Amino acid sequence: MRYTTAMVIERLKVKPKNFLFSLNKTYLPDFDPELTLMGGQTFSWKPLSSEGFFLGITQTKAIIAKYKRPYLLWQTFPNRDDFKFIEEYFRIKDDLSKIKTQLSQDPIVGKAVAQTPGLRLLKQPFYETVFSFLLSSNRNIKLIRKSVWLLAKILGRAIKIPGIAQVHLFPTTEAVASARYSQLKEAKVGFRAKFLKLTARAILSARQPTRDLTAYPGIGPKIADCIEVFALGNTYVTPVDVWVKRLLVELYGLPDNKHYLFYKKWLSNRFGYLTAYAGQHLYEWYRGRSRAK
Template sequence: MDFKEVLEEQGKVILKEVKNFELPHIFDCGQCFRWHRQKNDNYIGVAFGRVIEVEKQGSDVVLYNTNLEEFNSIWCDYFDLKRNYSDIKEKFSEDPLLKKAVDFGYGIRLLQQEPFEILLSFITSANNRIPMIKRAIENISKTYGDEIQYNGKVYYTFPRPEALKGATMEEIEALGVGFRAKYIIEAIKNVAEDTRNLEEIKSLSDDECHEGLKGFNGVGPKVSDCIMLFSMQKYSAFPVDVWVKRAMQFFYLAPDVSLPKIRAFGRNKFGDISGFAQQYLFYYARENNIKID
């Protein structure tokens, strides 16, 4: 585990001596859309039907609005705290090029999020910017999710498939998802009517899972890899977007290598922990605004 002990106090859980846990690295590395940085540098997010606030205090992490029972049943896995990221980083640091990205994003952890939310989120992400994606996901939650309160403010859970089943194309379009509305409507129907079962897809092998997710209209190789990596614990996934493409060209490949070849190269090079490498590379490339001439 990447923490020494966990303590419970009134309305919060304290993780002592946490390793490899930096809030901006985790919440601003492109894997999630419902976490927001506060003026005090804490982050507040909505996940699994709950509002949670996270604060870093030296080497400790404080989780507000929760308790030990919820930590053990939800948040320990959600923050992937049973995994020793130091071992992953040590292995990656054998590669002097990847070590630069690892040292830069040293506090990244891969969240274990809910598949239905991530399916709709990354369908929405296609050819879209992160602020617009966040706004659209918030609109979906506010319109169809349940209201919850924390510290006098109102938040909204991400809706269940059944709550979205009756939505029309026009209603979904009005939430800011653009041309992706048709894909979202179809995905909602498939999941709600169980013609495509996300838990069954999750249980498949990595390659079968990748193909199974591509059965949803609007889900191509990159979106499929994102869903696998961020909600199905398929860590051989290697999503290739513009930033990962630039990082791979910057560190390893020629500028004219195609996206499928970059994905294949990454998976072959990094193996069953390719997804962790992808996140370090993505965060490094985007935060440093890497450009390829």
């Protein structure tokens, strides 16, 4: 994917009171942390305090983030100031206003993007995205997030963030592979426990990464697309879950008795390289709207 718009990325330092570490300050004109971090694309974030701070975990680091328009305030742990990671994770170079302008050629997506300002796509590390979405089958977001944080507490390495209680990182692939079933059950993952262990072992024993993600136990076409978009950065596809299918039937008049590939191809044909952004805005808008009723 190419970006032709000149991007401005500032790196400044601020130090809020009551914090024992400094924050980096990166120019990011369009970002809503609640929509982006507490929605359906990551389950590894949670609100940290009443002051708008969020805590995120990956297999290797924890992130503190807050949005103060037009800046993203952030810090990484235990290795500080990892700008390369932040730039990739938040897709800082994506020009959201330009993307939204192009997407608004479709009136329905136009309505969606108008009502989900600041929703960005993330590009998350691969393996934790695999495990996160292994937990997603036939469950709602609240429960997925609950299991992720329980897994971290039970299996994840603890690190200390100055001034904040210790934080457990997302479990490593090795930790998932060698976890006891009692530990996985404690994390409320249900029947997905065996998929977690089998997939973790398959990852560790593979000589090279598998191209076909559905080869992993517990990963079918939908979860594979989640990983394609949210970890691999493929913007030409978008996952079709029950909500997306529902809105395609209701708002676009598509038949409701087709298979997964039908809806996926329809979206890709219509939205091209912006399919992932279109799908994510439609999803969060439609889900939020239905939930509010």
